Amino acid sequence: MSDTIKEGTSWTLIKEEVLRRINERIWQPGDTIPNESELAEEFHCARTTVNRALRELANSGIVTRKRKAGTRVAINPPHKAVLTIPIIREEVEAKGATYRQTLLIRENRSLPAFLGGAFRVSEDTPLLYTETVHFSDNQPFIYEERYTSLLAVPEFETVDLERLTANEWLVQNAPYTGGDASFFAVSADSRLARAFDIPIGGALFATERSTWFAERPITHVRLIYHPGYRMRTSF
Numbered sequence: 001m002s003d004t005i006k007e008g009t010s011w012t013l014i015k016e017e018v019l020r021r022i023n024e025r026i027w028q029p030g031d032t033i034p035n036e037s038e039l040a041e042e043f044h045c046a047r048t049t050v051n052r053a054l055r056e057l058a059n060s061g062i063v064t065r066k067r068k069a070g071t072r073v074a075i076n077p078p079h080k081a082v083l084t085i086p087i088i089r090e091e092v093e094a095k096g097a098t099y100r101q102t103l104l105i106r107e108n109r110s111l112p113a114f115l116g117g118a119f120r121v122s123e124d125t126p127l128l129y130t131e132t133v134h135f136s137d138n139q140p141f142i143y144e145e146r147y148t149s150l151l152a153v154p155e156f157e158t159v160d161l162e163r164l165t166a167n168e169w170l171v172q173n174a175p176y177t178g179g180d181a182s183f184f185a186v187s188a189d190s191r192l193a194r195a196f197d198i199p200i201g202g203a204l205f206a207t208e209r210s211t212w213f214a215e216r217p218i219t220h221v222r223l224i225y226h227p228g229y230r231m232r233t234s235f
Contacts, residue, residue: 014043015053022073029075033063036185038145056084085179085209088134088142097136103161105131108228111147119147119210121222126150128157130166133195139226140196148219153218165223174218179211183231187225198227205229 018039021027034042037048054071057063065071092099109129119142121127127147134142146166153174160171186192188202196204204227210220223224226229 004161006050011049011052011056013118014039014045015056017043018053018057019062021211027073029073031073032070033073035070049101052175053173068125079126083169087171088144088165089168090137091220092136093137093140098138100135101165102133102135103130104133106161109147115220117149118208119217121151122137123151125217130161132161132167134165136218136226141226143192143195143224144221145224146219146220149217153215162177166219174211175213176211176218177213181207181209183207192224196226202227204225205231 021033021127026055027033032040036047036050036054039054040047043050050068054065058065058071062074063071064074077094077234089099089101091131107129109127110123111125111127113185126149130146130148132144132146133140144167148156152234153170154203155173156166156169159166159169162187184206186204186206188198188204190200192198192204195198195204198204204224206221206222206224208220208222211218
């Protein structure tokens with residue numbers, strides 16, 4: 001087992017180790033890398049953990065994956081920016097802050113007409129709507145509004161969202177083959193003004209994101225961030 005990987009590690013660390021081996025040409029372009037079972041044994045973790053790490057690298061174009069042919073290091077990896085969906089709890093804890101969440105609403109609800117173009121589900125698709133406030137050191141950090149298709153992830157209906165957030169459960173259990181995201185400013189309505197303790201009309205940063213597997217929509221989420229939030233990314 002690699003000295004850089006500890007037993008029971010997360011998929012993110014496995015991803016970093018695989019990427020290190022590729023960057024240092026331990027695994028050359030075109031090489032077939034060890035399969036999921038072999039990597040899971042090496043890193044002392046579940047195959048699903050390895051699968052998540054390799055899936056992220058495949059989405060980035062770093063490796064190519066084909067059924068029965070295995071996973072190969074890409075010969076000509078694309079130069080592109082890739083957005084990784086973060087677990088909000090981990091984002092807060094990475095700053096050394098204490099995380100908690102409050103689930104405000106959980107109910108079956110039809111998709112509003114204004115989201116029809118962003119989240120293409122049929123009218124009879126059962127949807128679970130949730131509103132969640134994520135806190136960092138007891139200060140509101142993100143206000144989340146989410147619609148999730150129970151056709152895509154039927155088991156989501158029974159998840160205890162008081163214990164595990166929709167964000168974290170979906171990242172861990174709902175693989176996706178595509179998605180889109182938008183970034184924009186919103187003016188605080190009375191509800192957001194109360195949540196963030198700011199005047200009505202105050203400027204806030206927001207993102208909207210939809211994911212799908214094959215042609216089946218999974219979830220649409222709007223995240224509104226606390227005043228002064230700055231998003232950073234790398235490429």
